Amino acid sequence: MRRKLVAGNWKMHGGLAQNQALLEGILPGVKGLRTADCVVCAPFPYLAQVQALLKGTTVAWGAQNLSQHPSGAFTGEVSASMLRDFGCRYVIVGHSERRQLYGEDSATVARKFNAALDAGLTPIFCVGETLEQREAGATEKVVAEQLDAVTGLVGAAGLGRAVVAYEPVWAIGTGKTATPDQAQEVHAFIRKRIAESSADVAAGQQILYGGSVKGSNAKELFAMADIDGGLIGGASLKADEFVTICQAAAQ
Numbered sequence: 001m002r003r004k005l006v007a008g009n010w011k012m013h014g015g016l017a018q019n020q021a022l023l024e025g026i027l028p029g030v031k032g033l034r035t036a037d038c039v040v041c042a043p044f045p046y047l048a049q050v051q052a053l054l055k056g057t058t059v060a061w062g063a064q065n066l067s068q069h070p071s072g073a074f075t076g077e078v079s080a081s082m083l084r085d086f087g088c089r090y091v092i093v094g095h096s097e098r099r100q101l102y103g104e105d106s107a108t109v110a111r112k113f114n115a116a117l118d119a120g121l122t123p124i125f126c127v128g129e130t131l132e133q134r135e136a137g138a139t140e141k142v143v144a145e146q147l148d149a150v151t152g153l154v155g156a157a158g159l160g161r162a163v164v165a166y167e168p169v170w171a172i173g174t175g176k177t178a179t180p181d182q183a184q185e186v187h188a189f190i191r192k193r194i195a196e197s198s199a200d201v202a203a204g205q206q207i208l209y210g211g212s213v214k215g216s217n218a219k220e221l222f223a224m225a226d227i228d229g230g231l232i233g234g235a236s237l238k239a240d241e242f243v244t245i246c247q248a249a250a251q
């Protein structure tokens with residue numbers, strides 16, 4: 001049985017006081033959960049704060065991006081080893097906002113994925129199609145290209161050390177969640193695609209769904225055969241919502 005995972009992606013939200021209140025709201029609600037893991041991915045400046053507040057708890061933490069380079073003259077960038085210094089276990093790689101707003105192509109995403117693995121971080125590797133691509137019937141082609149760029153560089157075994165997150169771009173921040181069947185269909189495709197390289201890796205691969213997951217729809221999404229948890233944006237900023245989602249994953 002694959003373990004369920006719920007990861008909060010705070011995106012560019014929060015502040016010292018807000019983060020503390022949020023984490024203090026989350027911790028009691030997820031403390032007793034044994035069958036699911038919870039993670040929060042904070043903006044870089046708050047990693048030290050998050051580390052101090054979460055160390056020794058059941059909630060892990062991570063970052064939302066990293067450089068593909070180990071060090072050097074790359075002004076404004078943050079390396080994988082720097083994330084390790086702040087106790088990060090996870091890092092989001094290839095989020096659609098990075099791909100769309102910051103021009104990250106699949107080759108760059110693959111290099112970032114590799115840099116994360118090299119430092120012992122677990123990438124939360126995002127794939128997903130736009131509405132235009134879905135309507136053109138290109139969902140599988142787009143997702144396959146995104147997956148293949150990573151497996152081409154790190155192999156199926158490398159992918160198996162990560163978490164995959166299917167995030168249809170049209171469902172992100174729109175309130176328009178993929179139906180459980182729509183999500184399951186793509187999750188099954190992703191697992192099948194991985195199985196073409198390694199049946200073992202495919203069977204164990206955690207594949208999260210992301211895109212307007214809320215307390216009210218998490219349970220039905222997580223009940224699908226190939227959905228192993230969620231990557232949560234907006235609802236991860238509300239303690240009660242995030243706790244409800246983590247609890248749904250632990251059922």
Ligand code: 13P
Pocket residue numbers: 009095167171172173174175210211212213231232233234235
């Ligand atoms: P929302 O949950 O706000 O739709 O965001 C999803 C997301 O992009 C998580 O990475």
